[in-house]
Amino acid sequence: MAEESSQDKTEEPTAQRLSKAREEGQIARSQELAPAAMMVMATLFFTMMGQYLFNSMGSLFKSQLQFDRKITDKAELLPAIFGSAIVDGFVIVLPLIAIMAVIAALSTTLSGGLIFAPKLALPKFSKLNPITGLKRMFGTDALIQLGKAVAKFLVVGAILLVSVMNNLNDLTNISQMDLGQAVRVAGTIIVDSCFWLSLGLVLVALVDVPLQRHQLNKKLKMTKQEVKDEMKNSEGNPEVKGQIRRRQREILNNKMMTKVKDADVVITNPTHFAVALSYDPNGEGAPILVAKGDDGLAARIREEATKHGVYLFEAPLLARALYFTTKLDHPIPEALYHAVAQVIAFVFSLNQSYGRGQEVIKPDPKIPDEMKFDANGVLMNS
Numbered sequence: 001m002a003e004e005s006s007q008d009k010t011e012e013p014t015a016q017r018l019s020k021a022r023e024e025g026q027i028a029r030s031q032e033l034a035p036a037a038m039m040v041m042a043t044l045f046f047t048m049m050g051q052y053l054f055n056s057m058g059s060l061f062k063s064q065l066q067f068d069r070k071i072t073d074k075a076e077l078l079p080a081i082f083g084s085a086i087v088d089g090f091v092i093v094l095p096l097i098a099i100m101a102v103i104a105a106l107s108t109t110l111s112g113g114l115i116f117a118p119k120l121a122l123p124k125f126s127k128l129n130p131i132t133g134l135k136r137m138f139g140t141d142a143l144i145q146l147g148k149a150v151a152k153f154l155v156v157g158a159i160l161l162v163s164v165m166n167n168l169n170d171l172t173n174i175s176q177m178d179l180g181q182a183v184r185v186a187g188t189i190i191v192d193s194c195f196w197l198s199l200g201l202v203l204v205a206l207v208d209v210p211l212q213r214h215q216l217n218k219k220l221k222m223t224k225q226e227v228k229d230e231m232k233n234s235e236g237n238p239e240v241k242g243q244i245r246r247r248q249r250e251i252l253n254n255k256m257m258t259k260v261k262d263a264d265v266v267i268t269n270p271t272h273f274a275v276a277l278s279y280d281p282n283g284e285g286a287p288i289l290v291a292k293g294d295d296g297l298a299a300r301i302r303e304e305a306t307k308h309g310v311y312l313f314e315a316p317l318l319a320r321a322l323y324f325t326t327k328l329d330h331p332i333p334e335a336l337y338h339a340v341a342q343v344i345a346f347v348f349s350l351n352q353s354y355g356r357g358q359e360v361i362k363p364d365p366k367i368p369d370e371m372k373f374d375a376n377g378v379l380m381n382s
Contacts, residue, residue, distance in 0.1 A: 011227050013220040021220055028213040032152070036201035037107035038100050043194040045096055050187050056092045058183035060085060141215070148208060155200045163193040253297060256328065259290040260301055261308035265347045266291075267322060270314045272375055274298035275322040276305065277332070279344050286331035287340055292323050311347045318343070321371040339365035 013021070021027075046053070063085075164171065167189045174182050222230075260266070263276035264287075276291035293301050305312055318339050325333050332340055342363040349360045372380040 008223045009221040009226075011222045011224060013217065013222055014227065014230055016230055017220055017222060021216075026216065026220070028209075028216040030205060030209045030212045032148070032201065032205040032208040034104050034107040036198065036205035037103050039194060039198040039201050041099055041103045042096070043191065043198045045099060046187070046191045046194055049095070050191055053092060053096070054183045054187035057089065060088055060092070061183075144211075144215070148204075152201075152204050155204060156197065159196045159200045160193065163189070163196060167192070253293075253300075256291045256293075257300060257304055260304040260310065263290055263305065263310050265311050265313050265343055266301060266305040267313050267315050267319045267343060268302060269298070269316045269319045269375075270312075272298060273316075273319045273323045274301040274305075275319055275326070276301060276310070277322075277340065277344070281348070286334075286337065287344060288331055289322060289326040289328060292326070292328060294323070311350065313343050313347065315339075315343065315365055317367045317372055318365050320373045320375070320377075321367055324373045324377045325371065333371075335368050335371055339367055 170185050170189060174185055177185065259278070260276050263278050266274055266276045268274045273294050274292065274297075275289055277287045278290045279287040291301055302312060304310075318336070321336055322332060322340075325336070342365045346360060346363050369381050370379070374380050
């Protein structure tokens with residue numbers, strides 16, 4: 001049979017495939033989301049704190065253009081003064097820098113989440129292959145990246161052009177304004193430009209984020225044979241098999257517990273074993289074992305029986321005999337007919353004499369020697 005080509009990859013990636021891809025650092029991460037988020041935050045920052053920021057920077061520039069006579073006589077003071085001005089300017093813009101750094105980190109992980117993939121740090125000699133490099137340069141992904149870059153350039157360029165044209169008079173006359181007015185006008189132009197740029201970058205990000213997810217999903221798609229092989233390998237894993245068996249037991253036990261409420265009697269050890277029996281007095285069949293369990297499961301059976309008013313009959317030998325010889329949803333063995341009949345007759349008599357004040361003697365059912373088991377399921381007379 002010919003190997004399935006990439007055209008045959010029609011199956012959605014499984015959870016195991018997605019997990020493995022994530023370990024290898026293959027996640028849907030948009031490079032356009034961080035710039036868009038940073039521009040939006042910058043716009044909000046300039047809108048709320050722009051006046052303070054521009055006034056502080058204007059005052060700093062103005063103070064640096066005023067020289068004391070001492071400076072003209074001692075030129076060696078200039079480096080210290082300029083250094084202090086640089087520090088003051090850095091302190092003014094530090095909140096903006098800190099916010100941008102936090103937004104850049106958060107937005108980078110927003111689409112793909114945090115991952116730790118040591119494999120990405122390992123050298124890949126396949127990247128040195130010139131043929132592979134040419135495929136990356138002229139492949140479909142490269143064309144998509146080129147298209148995104150051109151679209152982003154056109155959007156940002158158009159927004160900047162419109163912004164410049166709308167503020168052309170202010171930009172032309174800004175050199176004739178005093179410093180304070182020039183800073184205020186420049187601040188208004190910057191805030192306006194940031195607003196429209198943020199809208200443009202958000203538009204680009206809204207297109208790029210689902211595009212990245214679509215490309216990753218397409219890359220990770222599997223052939224039908226790959227899905228079958230993965231399922232086969234997973235089922236061969238002891239841990240997976242154990243989980244499947246545990247889940248099957250849970251489903252079976254839960255289904256079994258729903259039948260306890262309809263049982264006629266629960267025979268107990270009294271603590272280690274419990275079996276629930278159901279009997280139709282109008283039928284011709286033997287009593288049916290509808291639930292059984294040991295230790296924790298036996299406790300659940302007793303609890304469920306007490307909750308629904310099912311009688312608990314303490315008979316250790318009979319409970320163990322039924323537990324070890326009777327399968328779930330099967331009739332009891334013929335050797336235990338007489339003992340079980342005594343118990344069921346006693347329970348039915350209790351129900352009929354309830355409220356009449358009649359005393360019903362509790363039976364002591366006798367168990368055949370070949371049905372006497374210890375707690376480990378070993379015949380006591382063997």
